[in-house]
Each structure stands twice: as structure tokens, then as C-alpha cells.
Amino acid sequence: MPRNHRLRRTNPIGPDLRLEPATAQQKAAIDADPNQVAGRMRKVGPSLAHVSLKTSADWLARWIRKPSDFRPTTRMPQFFDLSNQGDAHGKSFGPVEIAR
Structure with missing residues (x-):
């Protein structure tokens, strides 16, 4: 491409x-x-086809959490560490496993 x-x-x-x-x-x-x-x-967004062949699960989790650490010019909405995730409803969602 x-x-x-x-x-x-x-x-x-x-x-x-x-x-x-x-x-x-x-x-x-x-x-x-x-x-x-x-x-x-x-x-x-980027294609995530075959992402498990190119990266590790740890790297992918860090990139999803804060992509600007990998590339400072990355534009991605911030959905993590919001103040409303500490209540019972927010905790029910918990960490999500990334399928490989």
C-alpha cells in the first residue's frame, strides 16, 4: 500500500x-x-489484521491505553482512567481480554 x-x-x-x-x-x-x-x-484507525503476529499482548495493551507514548502525534480518544469507573457499575466492566 x-x-x-x-x-x-x-x-x-x-x-x-x-x-x-x-x-x-x-x-x-x-x-x-x-x-x-x-x-x-x-x-x-489502523488495520488490526494479524496484529498478534506483529506485536505482543503487553505492547498492544499499552498502545491501546496511551498510544501517544508510542507515537506522540497519535490522535485517539481517551476512555481510560475516567472518574466514573470506580463505582460498582464501572467495576462490573473490568479489564477486557484482547482476543488473539
Whole structure:
């Protein structure tokens, strides 16, 4: 995959990121064009295919918790260490095992 693939919004990247047409006119245009390809949006994150072959479980857990430690320019929402995770409901979710 070319390095600049992420920056081009016209390259297909997969059907899971396709937005459905907003109007009947858009749907008709898509249906009429056999060259329309799903997934013309920018990626929302890296592919995790075969991640267990490339990294360790410990590294992956640290990267998910704070990806900016690995790459300072990483943009990822912060969901860990929130103040509402200490109550009984928050504790019921506990640590989650990452499937390999």
C-alpha cells in the first residue's frame, strides 16, 4: 500500500466504512454507476489484521491505553482512567481480554 494512501479520499479502503446515500438521488447515482466502490472515506484507525503476529499482548495493551507514548502525534480518544469507573457499575466492566 502506498504511504500516501491515507491522505487520498478517493482510494477505496473497504466496505465497512461506506456511508449510505443520504438522498434517493444519491442512491440512484450510485446504483447507475458500476464503478462506484464502497469505502471512499478516510480510515478511522489502523488495520488490526494479524496484529498478534506483529506485536505482543503487553505492547498492544499499552498502545491501546496511551498510544501517544508510542507515537506522540497519535490522535485517539481517551476512555481510560475516567472518574466514573470506580463505582460498582464501572467495576462490573473490568479489564477486557484482547482476543488473539
